[in-house]
Amino acid sequence: xxxxxxxxxxxxxxxxxxxxxxxxxxxxxxxxxxxxxxxxxxxxxxxxxxxxxxxxxxxxxxxxxxxxxxxxxxxxxxxxxxxxxxxxxxxxxxxxxxxxxxxxxxxxxxxxxxxxxxxxxxxxxxxxxxxxxxxxxxxxxxxxxxxxxxxxxxxxxxxxxxxxxxxxxxxxxxxxxxxx
Amino acid sequence: xxxxxxxxxxxxxxxxxxxxxxxxxxxxxxxxxxxxxxxxxxxxxxxxxxxxxxxxxxxxxxxxxxxxxxxxxxxxxxxxxxxxxxxxxxxxxxxxxxxxxxxxxxxxxxxxxxxxxxxxxxxxxxxxxxxxxxxxxxxxxxxxxxxxxxxxxxxxxxxxxxxxxxxxxxxxxxxxxxxxxxxxxxxxxxxxxxxxxxxxxxxxxxxxxxxxxxxxxxxxxxxxxxxxxxxxxxxxxxxxxxxxxxxx
Amino acid sequence: xxxxxxxxxxxxxxxxxxxxxxxxxxxxxxxxxxxxxxxxxxxxxxxxxxxxxxxxxxxxxxxxxxxxxxxxxxxxxxxxxxxxxxxxxxxxxxxxxxxxxxxxxxxxxxxxxxxxxxxxxxxxxxxxxxxxxxxxxxxxxxxxxxxxxxxxxxxxxxxxxxxxxxxxxxxxxxxxxxxxxxxxxxxxxxxxxxxxxxxxxxxxxxxxxxxxxxxxxxxxxxxxxxxxxxxxxxxxxxxxxxxxxxxxxxxxxxxxxxxxxxxxxxxxxxxxxxxxxxxxxxxxxxxxxxxxxxxxxxxxxxxxxxxxxxxxxxxxxxxxxxxxxxxxxxxxxxxxxxxxxxxxxxxxxx
Numbered sequence: 001x002x003x004x005x006x007x008x009x010x011x012x013x014x015x016x017x018x019x020x021x022x023x024x025x026x027x028x029x030x031x032x033x034x035x036x037x038x039x040x041x042x043x044x045x046x047x048x049x050x051x052x053x054x055x056x057x058x059x060x061x062x063x064x065x066x067x068x069x070x071x072x073x074x075x076x077x078x079x080x081x082x083x084x085x086x087x088x089x090x091x092x093x094x095x096x097x098x099x100x101x102x103x104x105x106x107x108x109x110x111x112x113x114x115x116x117x118x119x120x121x122x123x124x125x126x127x128x129x130x131x132x133x134x135x136x137x138x139x140x141x142x143x144x145x146x147x148x149x150x151x152x153x154x155x156x157x158x159x160x161x162x163x164x165x166x167x168x169x170x171x172x173x174x175x176x177x178x179x180x
Numbered sequence: 181x182x183x184x185x186x187x188x189x190x191x192x193x194x195x196x197x198x199x200x201x202x203x204x205x206x207x208x209x210x211x212x213x214x215x216x217x218x219x220x221x222x223x224x225x226x227x228x229x230x231x232x233x234x235x236x237x238x239x240x241x242x243x244x245x246x247x248x249x250x251x252x253x254x255x256x257x258x259x260x261x262x263x264x265x266x267x268x269x270x271x272x273x274x275x276x277x278x279x280x281x282x283x284x285x286x287x288x289x290x291x292x293x294x295x296x297x298x299x300x301x302x303x304x305x306x307x308x309x310x311x312x313x314x315x316x317x318x319x320x321x322x323x324x325x326x327x328x329x330x331x332x333x334x335x336x337x338x339x340x341x342x343x344x345x346x347x348x349x350x351x352x353x354x355x356x357x358x359x360x361x362x363x364x365x366x367x368x369x370x371x372x373x374x375x376x377x378x379x380x381x382x383x384x385x386x387x388x389x390x391x392x393x394x395x396x397x398x399x400x401x402x403x404x405x406x407x408x409x410x411x412x413x414x415x416x417x418x419x420x421x422x423x424x425x426x427x428x
Numbered sequence: 429x430x431x432x433x434x435x436x437x438x439x440x441x442x443x444x445x446x447x448x449x450x451x452x453x454x455x456x457x458x459x460x461x462x463x464x465x466x467x468x469x470x471x472x473x474x475x476x477x478x479x480x481x482x483x484x485x486x487x488x489x490x491x492x493x494x495x496x497x498x499x500x501x502x503x504x505x506x507x508x509x510x511x512x513x514x515x516x517x518x519x520x521x522x523x524x525x526x527x528x529x530x531x532x533x534x535x536x537x538x539x540x541x542x543x544x545x546x547x548x549x550x551x552x553x554x555x556x557x558x559x560x561x562x563x564x565x566x567x568x569x570x571x572x573x574x575x576x577x578x579x580x581x582x583x584x585x586x587x588x589x590x591x592x593x594x595x596x597x598x599x600x601x602x603x604x605x606x607x608x609x610x611x612x613x614x615x616x617x618x619x620x621x622x623x624x625x626x627x628x629x630x631x632x633x634x635x636x637x638x639x640x641x642x643x644x645x646x647x648x649x650x651x652x653x654x655x656x657x658x659x660x661x662x663x664x665x666x667x668x669x670x671x672x673x674x675x676x677x678x679x680x681x682x683x684x685x686x687x688x689x690x691x692x693x694x695x696x697x698x699x700x701x702x703x704x705x706x707x708x709x710x711x712x713x714x715x716x717x718x719x720x721x722x723x724x725x726x727x728x729x730x731x732x733x734x735x736x737x738x739x740x741x742x743x744x745x746x747x748x749x750x751x752x753x754x755x756x757x758x759x760x761x762x763x764x765x766x767x768x769x770x771x772x773x774x775x776x777x778x
Contacts, residue, residue: 028432035604037600040543041544062684062688064684066765222627223626241627243625245636247490251487254487255494257487257491258454258496261480262452262478262500266625287483287487
């Protein structure tokens with residue numbers, strides 16, 4: 001039985017919900033059971049926005065992720081809030097442009113990537129989320145099948161914005177190729 | 181023998197429950213005559229209010245719906261949106277339309293909902309036994325204003341036609357009365373226009389009918405009709421408050 | 429089977445309603461159900477339907493009343509405080525025997541409460557929800573797929589029994605996305621000879637009405653309505669049993685609470701505790717027979733709820749003193765974690 005619980009957290013506007021939706025679709029297209037649950041309400045416009053994604057080969061029970069296997073932290077308040085919740089042996093992805101401190105836990109794997117800077121240098125400042133996503137897919141060995149990634153992108157990017165498909169694919173490659 | 185006077189077909193052949201001297205019967209008849217004249221009975225749906233005319237659903241031969249207190253314009257909106265070819269009217273009193281149902285009244289007018297509203301303003305709650313209405317006159321004695329309506333305590337009457345005329349939405353607003361033959365004839369014209377507007381797809385048409393309530397006003401029927409001239413009409417002047425087709 | 433798409437629960441309800449033949453929607457914005465209205469605003473104009481943002485929840489439910497009176501499928505949706513406002517209309521719909529679909533994506537209360545998920549409108553939904561002798565059929569989805577399926581089912585039941593069917597969801601069900609297969613056809617059309625859609629001068633006038641001034645007459649209509657309710661109790665109860673075959677402890681939970689409970693039950697089973705779940709899908713009619721049957725063999729019941737304990741009263745009635753029934757709950761917008769439910773199960777197993 002394999003179930004991975006992801007928690008994406010950051011500021012509203014960082015594309016937290018979008019990258020979560022992409023990952024859920026990726027799972028769905030790979031034949032997994034998936035769920036996606038956003039935080040909602042006023043906190044979407046300022047404070048910490050988060051979204052729970054579960055990808056599992058068995059039916060998803062509760063869609064609420066309170067003990068993530070994987071935390072994607074895109075700002076300091078998110079890391080402060082959720083670091084302790086990550087399961088032992090889990091992984092924390094840190095946008096090191098926006099989060100200056102290191103992960104305090106020693107029983108989890110910490111991966112630092114200056115996603116916001118990479119996105120900005122690439123001329124795509126709003127896509128730091130997808131740079132981290134590229135890194136996540138890379139770490140999970142999911143980058144070997146780029147066609148699968150593109151297929152999932154097509155599900156979350158409307159046909160009207162087809163030009164964004166390659167843009168997203170390219171920034172994910174930046175994350176994939178980034179080495180600390 | 182030539183028949184010179186008959187009951188309109190749209191008016192059911194049943195005794196009405198209204199008090200002696202009440203003008204609801206006159207207005208019911210005018211509405212039914214208009215439905216007959218326009219030949220729309222088979223596609224007309226009426227919405228009855230809560231108030232003295234609550235049982236209007238038994239008095240018209242077209243399909244009828246009984247609405248919750250004040251909600252007739254919302255119900256009528258649903259009926260009209262369901263089938264815009266149908267003709268939908270509400271028949272509401274002052275408490276129903278101008279107090280508890282004010283939001284529904286204003287917003288259906290603002291949407292220029294293509295419905296017809298017959299608004300009976302007799303300045304009192306009749307069905308519950310004569311309490312103060314939103315249109316009761318300053319100083320008017322009712323069961324809940326036993327010392328006369330004190331405007332410093334409970335505010336001023338609401339002039340519905342004047343108020344709605346400030347909106348861009350409504351097509352046609354007119355205030356009429358039914359206290360004498362001339363006024364009844366004018367009322368018929370206004371009601372007919374309000375239905376014709378709907379048939380022609382023009383939009384929200386409301387006719388405010390200044391009516392009497394001898395029982396709860398504590399007057400004879402004759403005195404009540406005079407009181408309309410003496411007290412009601414000076415406060416609620418008759419006339420057209422909005423007519424978009426005349427503006428063009 | 430149609431291709432699975434990821435959809436929010438709120439959107440799945442809206443699309444399923446359209447597939448079920450609903451072409452009229454009236455609503456008013458309130459979190460966390462607003463996506464239903466937004467979806468309808470986008471779709472309805474393209475399929476010749478009506479979306480109207482009403483001036484209030486009260487107006488919206490009365491617009492529903494108007495469309496329903498004409499015999500067409502119609503719905504509204506709201507969240508807890510808005511459902512209270514709709515209470516008036518729910519009672520009138522019941523009194524006039526009109527079918528409608530009403531969605532409540534619950535949030536914490538009372539009062540303005542909060543906007544996070546809750547199940548604290550259980551009493552309101554299952555006991556009638558407003559003045560007078562009446563019930564609504566109350567359907568409690570536990571997945572996005574069920575949000576869609578029960579919407580279609582709700583329209584069918586509403587038409588069949590001439591009453592309101594309510595989808596009693598919560599903030600998580602409305603907001604979450606899951607794969608959903610929207611493979612629905614419009615149900616069988618129910619004849620509605622009572623509809624006020626114009627006499628065409630071909631029949632006596634129809635009257636849609638809830639006023640009966642003669643008590644004998646009102647009593648008679650209420651008796652008749654409750655006879656129909658008995659038929660519903662016989663024929664329409666829906667529930668899911670999970671690991672109940674050998675269960676010594678029975679968790680009763682619906683909606684999101686049932687999913688949290690399943691996680692806890694799986695963990696408890698791994699520890700050798702014989703625990704199962706009864707998940708009511710219809711909250712009214714309540715699966716009282718299934719729970720009564722379980723009470724013959726189960727030693728303890730746990731009602732898991734996102735409220736101060738409302739369904740537990742119905743569980744106790746069904747258990748009828750044969751076993752203790754305890755509450756495991758969070759409220760105010762908080763959701764019990766599997767650990768909390770597991771602790772309650774472990775305690776019960778002692």
